[in-house]
Amino acid sequence: MLTGDAAYIKNINRCIIISKIIEHRMISRADLAKITGLNKATISVQVSDLLDEGLIIETLQEHKNLGRRPIMLSINQQAGFALGIDLDKNTITFTLSDLLGFPVHTDTFELQSSDYDVILGLLIKHIKDYKNRCTKTLYGLVGVVIGIHGIVNNDEMIYFVPQHQWHNKNLKNDIKNELGIDVYIENNANLCSFAERVYKHHQSENLLSVSLYSGIGLGIMINGESLKGYHGYAGEIGHMIVVPDGRPCSCGNSGCWEQYASEYSFFKQISESHQKTNVKYEDIQNWITKQEPITCQQMDQFIKYISIGLNNIINLYNPEILVINCELLRLYPNAISEIESQLKSTVGHYRELLISEFGKQACIMGACALVIKNFFDVSDISLNIGDEESS
Structure with a gap:
């Protein structure tokens, strides 16, 4: 009671x-x-x-x-605004949304350096610009959430970002001390799973989202809450070993899943096979359409390794909904049916397997939604931005 x-x-x-x-x-x-x-x-x-x-x-x-x-x-959608930030390997994306999650402005900037102080300076500069844009509204900029493609602990300290080689960085305090604004730091995969539940699968209590981009991360929603583990490090599924003594990984192990089933690893391999630098999604789409043999073979291998990892995840968590966030799979006809054909275990159970509709926007959508949730101080939130434009 x-x-x-x-x-x-x-x-x-x-x-x-x-x-x-x-x-x-x-x-x-x-x-x-x-x-x-x-x-x-x-x-x-x-x-x-x-x-x-x-x-x-x-x-x-x-x-x-x-x-x-x-x-x-x-x-009152225009009473204030939320700022979501996706801090990836090569880019920083900023999206300003209203209080119902409708995006009103987005900027993406190329990163020329991995140096922490350089990127901190960029973040402070652009957050300050967004804060100034919102000063005429009732509540102004109500908060900032930054999605990190690395390990974030329960105190929102950045423990490790493999792509930038950052260790033990207190980005939250470094920005807050400079700007005096509420800042939250979260793992990008957790934000992706949060976005899936908040914007799409409102009723799902057990949802997993696997992001396959610069690395592989797993966002886990159990009983409607994020499962983060003892220190907050749960979900680093990309470092599950699938090939003993396989390709070396930046984490220190060899044969990690993300060395075989991330988009980064796929693009690296396809570039070497085609002897072509700066391969883009359009190139992959064109080669798939033309049934180019090398591309088709490597897509088959890509799907094989995705399926190996998903089989392990399904057996571990028995999810209701399992969302794969991967632009490459969106280009590939019948990707889901091909993956499901390789999930042959009689003990692995799930209700629905699908490819995310949000793609690379999922992290930043989840970031904006988390700002809104924190601002209103609610335990649960359901947003729907698919049926009308922001006012």
Whole structure:
């Protein structure tokens, strides 16, 4: 039984109401009461507070029936903005979204250096620019989440970024001390799985997202919560050994999965095979369409090694939904059926295997969603940006 003082209960009720307004986009007071089980007096007091704070707005619903038009409640999307950042191997991407997750501006910058102080300076400069853009709104820039392609602990310290060779960096404090803004650091694979649940698979309690880009990361959602492990290092599935004494890996081991099933490893191998530098997705698409033998052979090997890793993941976690985030597989016809044909274990069970619709945007979408979740201080959040443009 839930117990606590009045302020604690009031805060719980507030979180429930905000979550439902976000989920339904527009909802009446009466429907809020029905959905939440809260009485009308509680709804009335909470809604009044949220209106006074400028976090929600009222509109009259248009309808053709006789009688009073119901007053609908919705989030004030323009009251503030969230900034998501994807810090990858060669690029930094910034996306500013409104408070319902609709992107309003995106910038991508090429990285010319892996030096921590250089990249820190770039981050501070651009975050400051975004902060200044938002000063005329009620709440301004409400927070920043940075997705890291490496190991982040539970204290949001960067333990290791293989692609940049960073060790034990406190990026959170370095930025916060300079700008005085709420900054959160999260592993990119965790943000990808969060995006899948928040924007797409709202009802899935057990969802895994495997990202196959510069490395391989696993985002784990169990019972609707991120599973991060004792120190926060869970999900480094790219360093699962699939070929004993195989290709050397930057982690110090040999034969790691990401040396065979990441896009980075595929592009490296295909470039060597074709003796061509700067191979792009368009080149791969063209070679696949023409059934170019070397490309088709290497895609077969790529899918084989993906399947080996997925088989292990399925046996470990028994997921409801397993999402593969990989642009290469989006180019390849029947990729899912080919992978499933190689998942032959009689003990491995899952409900659905699919390729992410979000692609490389998943990390930054998850980052914006996490800013919004933290700003509203809600335990759960469902966003839907697929059916209309941001206002």
